[in-house]
Amino acid sequence: MNKTVYSLGLGPGDHELITVKAKRILEESDVVVVPQSNEQGRSVAREVILHYIDASKIEMCYIPMTNNKEELVKRYTEVAEKIKEMIEQGKSVSYVTQGDPTIYSTSNYLTEKLVAAGVRVKHIPGISSINAAASMLGLPLSVKKGNFGVYEMPGDPESVADLIQRHPTTVFMKVNNKLPTLVETVKRIKPERAFLVKRIGLDGEAVYDMLNGATPPESAYLSVAVIKRGGK
Ligand SMILES: C[S@@+](CC[C@H](N)C(=O)[O-])C[C@H]1O[C@@H](n2cnc3c(N)ncnc32)[C@H](O)[C@@H]1O
Incomplete structure (x- = not known):
């Protein structure tokens, strides 16, 4: 064989x-x-x-x-x-x-x-939803001397805040029903940018600005969040 x-x-x-x-x-x-x-x-x-x-x-x-x-x-x-x-x-x-x-x-x-x-x-290899999300937003995941972190969305606000502070850019996958925790946390810690990108390339595709736009729906199945802390 x-x-x-x-x-x-x-x-x-x-x-x-x-x-x-x-x-x-x-x-x-x-x-x-x-x-x-x-x-x-x-x-x-x-x-x-x-x-x-x-x-x-x-x-x-x-x-x-x-x-x-x-x-x-x-x-x-x-x-x-x-x-x-x-x-x-x-x-x-x-x-x-x-x-x-x-x-x-x-x-x-x-x-x-x-x-x-x-x-x-x-x-x-395939194009990951990580790359697809950043391309859809037209935002760099990383620039020279920078870095980015990718995490499965944690359930508690302290971990969310901690992870966002670690990198210039943080990507959360599998946001699903933990979205309210994410929205609450970004509003509290106010990173430079915070987006949720839903169903990329599929019916129902949507981008939500979690700091300035309309509140995203409760559930975020097939969503990736891209958070830019500010700085490199
Ligand atoms: C089981 S993981 C699979 C990840 C996949 N292997 C990748 O490279 O994108 C499922 C998660 O990927 C993300 N995802 C996959 N496809 C997506 C899409 N079309 N739009 C937004 N997020 C997507 C979501 O965060 C979802 O919860």
């Missing part, structure tokens, strides 16, 4: 934001596995790849939304075994993820299990 399985990044959701390489590998794959955590919900990844391949090549794999580590490990191992079986049957297989496969992605866990099962995995 010397075939490579590809882990493809698809970009933030606009089908034109995938790489030429990812598109070619999608077209060459016999099976494209799409991991999805919400069985009922829409899969942005599926919608992106349907622009390039027929639905018959897509294999949806549900990963339960749970904090039960054992259950998750079991499920990822099952999906990895399934992929291994397919490649042993001579099929070319790839699996996909929204944004970049190495950033907060189910693909990271699946890759770990595949590698442990002796499968060779090659990642093809």
Whole structure:
């Protein structure tokens, strides 16, 4: 078994934001596995790849939304075994993820299990929502001698304030229902700029200025916050 399985990044959701390489590998794959955590919900990844391949090549794999580590490990191992079986049957297989496969992605866990099962995995990078958010705002993530930090949105205001003070630019991902904490904190500590960018490249795309604009809606599923403290 010397075939490579590809882990493809698809970009933030606009089908034109995938790489030429990812598109070619999608077209060459016999099976494209799409991991999805919400069985009922829409899969942005599926919608992106349907622009390039027929639905018959897509294999949806549900990963339960749970904090039960054992259950998750079991499920990822099952999906990895399934992929291994397919490649042993001579099929070319790839699996996909929204944004970049190495950033907060189910693909990271699946890759770990595949590698442990002796499968060779090659990642093809995708445009992360981090880059897409900064480009949409037309703001630099970093300039010479500067830096930026990327964090999963914390739940308590002290951690939010602490992280914002650490870097000239801070990006919070997975803001979701913690948005009220974020809005409250930026209003209190008054960084130079504070934006929430929602559903980039998808229907319902929106940008909220958290310091000066209208208050964003309560929930911010598929949102990235970009905060500029001021200074480099
Ligand atoms: C599981 S992480 C996946 C990150 C992805 N691998 C990446 O590189 O962008 C999901 C988080 O990514 C961000 N995200 C992904 N796609 C987005 C989009 N189209 N618009 C805004 N945020 C997005 C949100 O913060 C969301 O909560």
